[in-house]
Amino acid sequence: MTATTSDIDKAAIDKAAGVLRAGGLVAVPTETVYGLGANAEDPAAVARVFQAKGRPPTHPLILHISGAEHLGDWVAEVPATARLLAERFWPGPLTLVLRRGHRVPLAATGGLETVAVRVPDHPVALALLSAFGGAVAAPSANRFGSVSPTTADHVRSELGDAVDFVLDGGPCEVGVESTIVDATGETPSILRPGGVTREELEDVLGRPVADGSGSRVRVPGQHPSHYAPRAEVVLVEPDRVLAEARRAREEGRRVGVFLPPALADAPVEAHAVVPVPASTTAYARGLYGYLRELDLRGCDLIIASLPAERGLGLAIANRLRRAAGPR
CATH class of the missing domain: 3.90.870.10 (DHBP synthase)
Structure with missing residues (x-):
């Protein structure tokens, strides 16, 4: 608290x-x-x-x-x-x-x-x-x-x-x-x-x-790679999360998954799984902790999807895109 x-x-x-x-x-x-x-x-x-x-x-x-x-x-x-x-x-x-x-x-x-x-x-x-x-x-x-x-x-x-x-x-x-x-x-x-x-x-x-994303005014958080864990972050459509996790596991990757709410009960082939909260308020509050957790659990790849870009979802999507940016 x-x-x-x-x-x-x-x-x-x-x-x-x-x-x-x-x-x-x-x-x-x-x-x-x-x-x-x-x-x-x-x-x-x-x-x-x-x-x-x-x-x-x-x-x-x-x-x-x-x-x-x-x-x-x-x-x-x-x-x-x-x-x-x-x-x-x-x-x-x-x-x-x-x-x-x-x-x-x-x-x-x-x-x-x-x-x-x-x-x-x-x-x-x-x-x-x-x-x-x-x-x-x-x-x-x-x-x-x-x-x-x-x-x-x-x-x-x-x-x-x-x-x-x-x-x-x-x-x-x-x-x-x-x-x-x-x-x-x-x-x-x-x-x-x-x-x-x-x-x-x-x-x-x-x-x-x-x-103002194309503005010439420099402010914090504009670098293409930002908010990034040690693990590589790959963004896919929500309905591709399970298939991408399975493919990466077959390639020998230590996969962490941000599991969308719609797939909460689905079996996941992954080294570690973070269930994404349905509330964007809760998701924003936990986002950076989730990324750190998957690093600490030894993941070398994190598969995630973007939330709807309204409300706090816009900020969450921004952070995930930059976490997935070129290193």
Whole structure:
């Protein structure tokens, strides 16, 4: 269960805030995934984030702030659309891309004049941001391109001593990263689907939201291979999952299968099987844990199919496509 306000260890929060002020790195729980945080105004600390992850320095980070009222401190202007979305979805899994304010170093934006900002919906993260008193630049707390962490143990096992302090806030409730919306122009566009759905955005705005997948604006999660386990990931149509698993087993592969809900009772020829929840909310929450589990069970091939691309299914499909991308 995710930490509640009453569960927060004030000593741990104070220690983490001190680490950030000293230029250190803190693993921060959010409702989406765990982030690897640094003082956003400290270019040397931000550089340590890129080094720890093995992340290209041209890939921008997301700034995490404690409330929508502070947005104007970090961006050059707050258009009406951005203000509306922030009022409706913050705290929450929505990131807004806006023009960079003077306090934000180019090291945190990958050299861009835009900056990605959000307010996380997690009591531990919010307590840390309030105690720290500034913005925390934080990508996911894992090696670049690999499966994002949704527990503190995931962070410890992958990054080890590269992190100065790990705040444990329990397992992440949403399980996939935030939705990133470019709010710099007249028409907002989705640059990365995530925890806030397209339908929710359009309901609030009262108009369609553009698909920004071809945008020149760089944001996290756009690399062709991303969110990837060690095992190869192959995507097939749902009615081909069982046949592909059988064929791969005959070829001597150690096969892991994401079994679609419609095939829940079907016999599967595989080394390991993950039954996919019928609920996309539950699927998103468990997705990265499922990929890690099949790695830990020694699978060298994972066969999966894409969910319907509506609601959270759009974000899940995005992550699976990139997990299956060219390595």
